[in-house]
Structure formats: C-alpha cells, structure tokens
Amino acid sequence: MHFSSGINRPPYEAADGFLQITSGCSHATCEFCTFYKDSPFMLSPMEEIEEDIKELAQSGWNFDRIYLQGADPFIRKTEDLLQIADMIYRYLPQVKSIGGYARVDNLKNKTVQQVRQLAEKGYSYFYFGVESGDDKLLDRMNKGYHADLVIEQCKKMDEAGMPWIAVCGYGL
Numbered sequence: 001m002h003f004s005s006g007i008n009r010p011p012y013e014a015a016d017g018f019l020q021i022t023s024g025c026s027h028a029t030c031e032f033c034t035f036y037k038d039s040p041f042m043l044s045p046m047e048e049i050e051e052d053i054k055e056l057a058q059s060g061w062n063f064d065r066i067y068l069q070g071a072d073p074f075i076r077k078t079e080d081l082l083q084i085a086d087m088i089y090r091y092l093p094q095v096k097s098i099g100g101y102a103r104v105d106n107l108k109n110k111t112v113q114q115v116r117q118l119a120e121k122g123y124s125y126f127y128f129g130v131e132s133g134d135d136k137l138l139d140r141m142n143k144g145y146h147a148d149l150v151i152e153q154c155k156k157m158d159e160a161g162m163p164w165i166a167v168c169g170y171g172l
Contacts, residue, residue: 009069010127013065013067013099015065016063016066016067017056017059017063017065017066017067017095018067019053019056019066019067019068019088020044020049020068020070021043021049021068021069021070021073021080021084022041022044022068022070022072022075023040023069023070024039024040024042024071025041025070025071025103026041026071026072026075026103029142029144030144031140031141032129032131033071041070041071041072043080044070053088053091053092054091056092057091057092062094063094063095065095066092066095066097066098066099067099068099069100070101071103072103073100074102074103074106074107074126075102075103078114078118081118081123082121084098085118085121085122085123089122097122097123097125098121098124099124101126102126102128103128103144103145104128104129104130104145104149104153105144105145105153107153107156107157108149108153112156112160115160115162116160116161116162118160118162119161123162124162125163125164125165126162126164127164128154128164128165128166128167129167130166130167130168131143131167131168131169132147132168133150134147135147150166154166
C-alpha cells in the first residue's frame, strides 16, 4: 500500500479499507488541524491507486466501506472519482460506500449533478471540517473560507442527495 503519511480517520471508520488517493492537505495552513503538516499535498497517480485496490482485494479482509486517505480526496476531478469508484467495485464488489475527509471548498468546482453522480456511485458521509460558524475565528485560524461558503456548499450536498458529516469544534 502506498501511504505518504500516517492513517488519519475517525474512530467510526476503523473497520474500513483505507485507500490513499491524495496525500497531505491542499490548504495546509489551517490552525485547527495538525494531521497533515508533515506531508505535502499531491494527487496519487491512478496506477498507484489501482495497485492499492488490488492489494486490498488480496488482503482477505472483508469490509463494506472504503475510507479515502488524505485531507482532500474530494478535491479530485469528478471523472477521477468516478473512475476510482469503478476500480473499487471491480476488485472489491462487496464495498457499498466510499468516504473520507474533505474541505468544504472542495465542492466549489463541482455541480449538483456531479455530486449526485458521485452519490449514485456510493460516495457518502464525507467528513467536512466546518470547525466554527464564526468568521472571525475562521480567519484567525486561517481556515480559508467563511461560514457562508459552508452553508452554500452543504446545501449543494443536500440537493444532490449525498449525506455528509460536519466536524465542529465546540467551545471554540
């Protein structure tokens, strides 16, 4: 398996298959998170992704969800994500869903129809680091976007029928 940094995932995803399709974080300056500071952002090559999917298939583990590694798997082009889903289902037909971490601004370049296509391919329950609805705090922590973008983009997810998870830092 190709991993550029340690595996980061919520505890609920412990039984899932882990697949790196990006490494690091495209923003990498947010003060809320320290997970990806040691790993520069990059897209994993499609050939490498397919090799890793084959390795997961040969592992003998039986899991029904793939948890994509890296802070920004959802930043990839819709076409790439659809192709990755096709590879997953070709080698791992028991898989029912695909998720991972994502930044809300990963959605800016995706239409509702594209998000709907991804949902139909089994993408669901991405963890979006919303952190706070306070724009002053988001600026102070260098999140890279404001609360209005969170609302706008999460409405896009709702309209497309893709369930999602917001990670908030209560008390911040």
